[in-house]
Amino acid sequence: MTNKSFIFNLYEINSIVRFLILNYSDYKIWLFNGSMGVGKTTFIKELCKELNVISLVNSPTFSVVNEYISLDNIVIYHFDFYRIKHESEALDLGFDEYLDSGNYCFIEWSSMVSSLLPHKVLKLNFEVLDNLSRKLNIVIS
Numbered sequence: 001m002t003n004k005s006f007i008f009n010l011y012e013i014n015s016i017v018r019f020l021i022l023n024y025s026d027y028k029i030w031l032f033n034g035s036m037g038v039g040k041t042t043f044i045k046e047l048c049k050e051l052n053v054i055s056l057v058n059s060p061t062f063s064v065v066n067e068y069i070s071l072d073n074i075v076i077y078h079f080d081f082y083r084i085k086h087e088s089e090a091l092d093l094g095f096d097e098y099l100d101s102g103n104y105c106f107i108e109w110s111s112m113v114s115s116l117l118p119h120k121v122l123k124l125n126f127e128v129l130d131n132l133s134r135k136l137n138i139v140i141s
């Protein structure tokens with residue numbers, strides 16, 4: 001298990017995103033955890049931009065999953081499990097198949113579905129430091 005951490009503001013997200021894509025693109029399942037408003041969706045928007053997604057990237061809080069496709073046909077599933085009450089709701093929407101698809105799965109509030117997750121995941125844990133700065137802890141299993 002390796003750990004790495006970064007402190008960043010809004011203008012520094014892009015360089016971290018580039019670092020992650022460069023170093024960890026063999027990981028397809030990326031877990032985003034941290035309190036409401038910490039910047040999970042903001043970070044995923046930047047990741048998608050860097051992966052050449054041109055469609056709108058927005059929090060799928062109500063739909064639970066959004067699907068994006070990049071200019072070079074990379075498929076990305078963006079989940080937000082904040083509102084689910086039980087893991088069975090994730091299974092009902094075919095979460096297993098999404099995980100097995102080999103496509104990117106960016107998962108906000110993955111802690112809500114922890115028992116459904118595979119072993120090989122990239123964990124991104126966010127903390128608020130102050131109004132503009134955030135801390136990102138990367139845990140690689």
Ligand SMILES: Nc1ncnc2c1ncn2[C@@H]1O[C@H](COP(=O)(O)OP(=O)(O)O)[C@@H](O)[C@H]1O
Nearest residue numbers: 008009010036037038039040041042132133134
């Ligand atoms: N360093 C930063 N990284 C990400 N978001 C930041 C940062 N500093 C301030 N923010 C702000 O915090 C909010 C994060 O919201 P959002 O990405 O929706 O959070 P979450 O998805 O974790 O609930 C946005 O309003 C964003 O502009």
Ligand SMILES: [Mg+2]
Nearest residue numbers: 040041059108
């Ligand atoms: Mg969000």
